[in-house]
Amino acid sequence: MxxxxxxxxxxxxxxxxxxxxxxxxxxxxxxxxxxxxxxxxxxxxxxxxxxxxxxxxxxxxxxxxxxxxxxxxxxxxxxxxVTAIAIAIVVASKEIILCFTGSIQRASSRSFVIGDWIEMGSLCGEVIEHNLMATVIQEIDLHHGQYHFTGKTATFPNSTFFTYPVKNLNFMKRYVYHDFKITVIEFVNLYPLFPDLLVKIEQHCEDFFEVAKRYNSVIERHAGVDLPGAEPHIHINSGATGEQNVHIMIFCPTERASHLEQLIREDFMVAYHQAFGK
Missing domain, CATH: 1.10.287 (Helix Hairpins)
Incomplete structure (x- = not known):
């Protein structure tokens, strides 16, 4: 002792x-x-x-x-x-103070937790770690419609929470509204192609459509808004130089979005060639 x-x-x-x-x-x-x-x-x-x-x-x-x-x-x-130089210390440590308060703001607002998909400025990714100073995400290629990990890790200070809005994309981990466009140069009537194209899209989505409807309803109840629905949507608008842009949106499993887009593009090209090909 x-x-x-x-x-x-x-x-x-x-x-x-x-x-x-x-x-x-x-x-x-x-x-x-x-x-x-x-x-x-x-x-x-x-x-x-x-x-x-x-x-x-x-x-x-x-x-x-x-x-x-x-x-x-x-x-x-x-x-x-150090009372006399307290102001200088506060100014010098402003970024650190902002990181601490940004962490408090994130925790109080419950904007995201580890495992969520978020978008911060131009960065999109899955949150893998957050602490009092910084947040770390595994980058995901959402801007090109691929929804896969790029292998890059991004770390940003918590002070950026006061500069950029944080978008929580967590529901996109399972199902996503996948929107893409097909540009047609010639000005022709494309509307007669759409009924058969919608049938083909529904065939591609047939195996998961019922699950997609239930998941869409869950998201609507959680968000409290009326979402577009699980059915495929097609509409056309015109570009600046007169071309037609065919916009197609489907609600599908995230990991299958890119593959389904290629199948639908193929169906559209085949139908377009049969109707207007020389």
Missing amino acids: EKLTLLIDFLLTHKLLLTVLIIILISAIKRLVIHNIRGDVAFLSETQRKWMSRTKNGSFILLIVILFMLWQTEINKFALS
Whole structure:
């Protein structure tokens, strides 16, 4: 007991050494917990990512609290000594303060959680980690209608939440409104092609149409708005140089959107060639 008391007194006297030991201990525990959560799997699940993020954030907060309590006397003395330059410190640390407040804003508004698909400015991706300073996403190629991961990881500071709106695209992980257009240069009457084209589109979507209708109803109830529906839609508009743009929208499983688009384009080209080909 006396040796333990002497050791504690020694560590409290040499706070720098105690600080290093605390950091090493908490880091080791964090690594051990994260290793156990990850296991031997090749791909992380959403639950694993959530618990890994909670472990990292919790260990960081615990470390800050312990160090603050340990160095409280020195911090108070330092605070009194820097009162005259407090404004300069605030200005210099403005970005850090914005990151902290951006994290609080995200948590309070519940705009997204780990595993959600989000769009932030020109970036789209699945959230794989977020902490007090930054958010990390796995980029997804949504702007080209492919809906697959690009392999790139994007990290942006939480201060950007005050600059760009965050769009939660989580419902698109399963089903998506896939909209694409086909441009026709010649000015011909395309409307007679649409009834047969709609029949072919419905045949392509027949195996998942009932599930798509139920999922569409779930999204409508959750969002509280009247969505276009699970049925395919076709409409035409004219371009600036007189060409016709045929817009086709389908509600389909996200992973099949690109393949279905190619099938529908083929059906349209075959029907167009039969009707107007020379």
